[in-house]
Amino acid sequence: MSHPPTSPHLEFEGTTPYEDYVKAEVLTNLQEMLSDDPGEMVFLVTTQVMELWFTVIVHEWETAARALREDDLSVALAALKRSTYELEALNASWEPLAHMTPAQFNAFRAALGEASGFQSATYRRLEFLLGEKTPAMLVPYRGAPAVHARLEKALHEPSLYDEVLRWLARRGHAIPEAVRDRDVSVRYAGEQAVEDVWSRVYAGDQNSDECRLGEALTEVAELVWRWRNDHLVATRRAMGAKIGSGGSAGVAWLEKRATKHVFPELWTARSQV
Numbered sequence: 001m002s003h004p005p006t007s008p009h010l011e012f013e014g015t016t017p018y019e020d021y022v023k024a025e026v027l028t029n030l031q032e033m034l035s036d037d038p039g040e041m042v043f044l045v046t047t048q049v050m051e052l053w054f055t056v057i058v059h060e061w062e063t064a065a066r067a068l069r070e071d072d073l074s075v076a077l078a079a080l081k082r083s084t085y086e087l088e089a090l091n092a093s094w095e096p097l098a099h100m101t102p103a104q105f106n107a108f109r110a111a112l113g114e115a116s117g118f119q120s121a122t123y124r125r126l127e128f129l130l131g132e133k134t135p136a137m138l139v140p141y142r143g144a145p146a147v148h149a150r151l152e153k154a155l156h157e158p159s160l161y162d163e164v165l166r167w168l169a170r171r172g173h174a175i176p177e178a179v180r181d182r183d184v185s186v187r188y189a190g191e192q193a194v195e196d197v198w199s200r201v202y203a204g205d206q207n208s209d210e211c212r213l214g215e216a217l218t219e220v221a222e223l224v225w226r227w228r229n230d231h232l233v234a235t236r237r238a239m240g241a242k243i244g245s246g247g248s249a250g251v252a253w254l255e256k257r258a259t260k261h262v263f264p265e266l267w268t269a270r271s272q273v
C-alpha cells in the first residue's frame with residue numbers, strides 16, 4: 001500500500017532549526033559594500049567564500065597532523081582526501097573573479113584602501129601547516145590579540161609536514177635527528193636525507209602506506225600551487241603590474257611566491273626514481 005508523501009513541517013516555535021544550525025541570517029548579513037559599484041558584491045563574497053574554505057582546510061590538515069601524531073594513518077588519509085576535494089572547490093571559486101578587466105576592478109578598488117588578502121590570518125595558518133613558517137607574518141595582527149595568539153600558537157606547533165617526517169622516522173625511515181627535533185617555528189627548507197627517504201619510498205611498493213601518504217600530500221601540494229597560480233593570473237588580468245593594495249610589488253611579488261614548491265622533497269625525489 002502506498003502512502004501519500006508527507007510534506008515538510010512549516011510551524012516552528014522560534015527560528016527554524018535550519019537557521020539555528022546554519023546561521024544563514026548571520027552569514028548573509030556580512031556583505032558590507034564599500035562602493036556603489038555592482039561588481040564589488042561578487043568580489044567580497046568570493047573572498048568570504050575562500051576564507052570559509054581556508055577554515056575547513058585548516059581543520060582537515062590539523063586533523064591529519066593529529067592523526068599522524070597518533071599513528072592513525074587512515075584518519076590522516078581521509079582528512080587529506082577531503083581537503084583535496086575542498087581545494088578543488090576553493091580553486092573553482094576563482095571563476096567569477098578570473099575575468100575582471102582593470103577598469104572593472106578600478107570601479108571599486110580604491111574603496112578597499114589598504115585591505116589585501118595578504119592580511120588573511122587563516123591563509124597564514126594554512127601556510128604554517130604546510131611548513132612555511134615566517135614569524136614576521138604575525139606582525140599585522142599586533143592590534144588583534146586573539147588572532148595574534150592563535151597564529152603564534154600555530155607558529156610554535158609542528159606543521160603537518162613535521163608530523164609526516166616524525167611518522168616516517170617512527171616507521172624506521174632514515175629521517176635525521178636534526179630534522180625530527182628541529183625548531184618547528186622556522187621555515188622547513190628541505191633536506192637531502194629526507195629526499196632520499198622519499199626516493200626510496202617512491203621506488204618501492206606503490207601501495208605502501210608511505211607511498212599513499214606521499215601521493216595524498218602531493219595532491220595537496222599541487223592544488224595549493226594551482227590556487228597560487230590562479231590568484232596570480234586573476235591579479236595580472238585585473239591590475240597588470242600595478243602596486244598591490246597591501247603595498248607589495250603586486251604581480252612580481254606573487255610570481256615569486258607562486259614558484260615555491262609545497263613539500264619540496266616530494267617533487268625533487270621524483271628525479272631520483
Ligand code: HEM
Nearest residue numbers: 047050116117118123234235238244245246247248250257
Ligand atoms: C582579482 C582579484 C584579486 C587581486 C587583484 C588580488 C591582488 C593581490 C595582490 C597584489 C597581492 C599581493 C599583496 C599586496 O600587495 O596586496 C595579493 C595577496 C594575497 N591575496 Fe589577493 N587578489 C585578488 C583576489 C584575492 C582573493 C579572492 C583572495 C581570497 C582570500 C585573495 C587572497 C590573497 C592572499 C592570501 C594573499 C597573500 C599571498 C601570499 O602571502 O603569498 N586574493 N592579492
